[in-house]
Amino acid sequence: MKLKALALALVTLLPAVASAHQAGDFFIRAGSATVRPTGGSDNVLGLGEFDVSNNTQLGLTFTYMATDNIGIELLGATPFRHKVGLAATGTLATVHQLPPTLMAQWYFMGNTSKWQPYAGIGINYTMFYDTDFNQTGRDNGLSNLSVKNTWGIAGQVGLDYQLTPNWMLNASLWYMNIDTKVRFDAGSDHQSIDTHINPFVFFFGAGYRF
Structure with missing residues (x-):
């Protein structure tokens, strides 16, 4: 009787664990997303490379589990705001960007554990807008x-x-290949500078399964 009672208790507990990540689930995560550029640029006006500042915003991810192990995820965020400058001049401009990213993910534990490590690969599209030189740049x-x-x-x-069948904590690290061209006029000369932002993105937040 004791063995039967123990087996029944284990069976009762299984759905709470297995419901973590399984085929057909949809969940949303929200938290802080910090973009830390790692690249540089071609030489700018003989003064060295561009320096692009870090920035933290609200990050959002939307994930659909196609199977117990395969997820499709879209990354979104509130707009990131970066200061751009040179060592010799300080900050020259402010640039805003949005980096929506679509990922295919592999969840290593399936639906068997509250701990769900995963890895993903995908494609990023970075949109830059509201770019403007500050007074230092204009001067x-x-x-x-x-x-x-x-x-x-x-x-x-x-x-x-997995904290409960519906709530989870999340930590993730992203790397994005962002190579762009920065164009501007320096007096009467038109400049086109190859710039490599290539940031790491650190995400810490909580998620909810629907």
């Missing part, structure tokens, strides 16, 4: 700033921990 004779939108490859690793 240095710079004008007509634009940044080219760009496609690139993205990768990620992450970990979910």
Whole structure:
């Protein structure tokens, strides 16, 4: 009788664990997303490479589980705002960007554990807008700033921990290949600078399964 009672208790507990991630699930995660550029640029006016600042915004991910192990995820966020400058001049401009990214993911534990490590690979499209030189830039004779939108490859690793059948905690690390062109006028000369942002994105948040 004791063995039967124990087996029944285990069977009762299984759905709570197995409901973590399984085929047909849809869940949303929200939290802080910090973009940390790692690249540089071609030499700018003989003054060195562009420096692009970090920025933290609200990150959102939307995930559909096609199978117990395969997820499709879309990354979104509130607009990121980066200061761009040179070591010799300080900040020259502000640039806003949105980097929607679509990922195919592999969840290593299926629906068998509350711990859900995963990895993904996908494609990123970065949209730049509201780009403008500040007073320092204008005082240095710079004008007509634009940044080219760009496609690139993205990768990620992450970990979910299931708190309840519906709620989870999440931490993930993304890498995005963002190579673009920064165009502007320096007096009467038109400049086109190859710029490699290539950021790591650190995400910490919570998720809810529907």
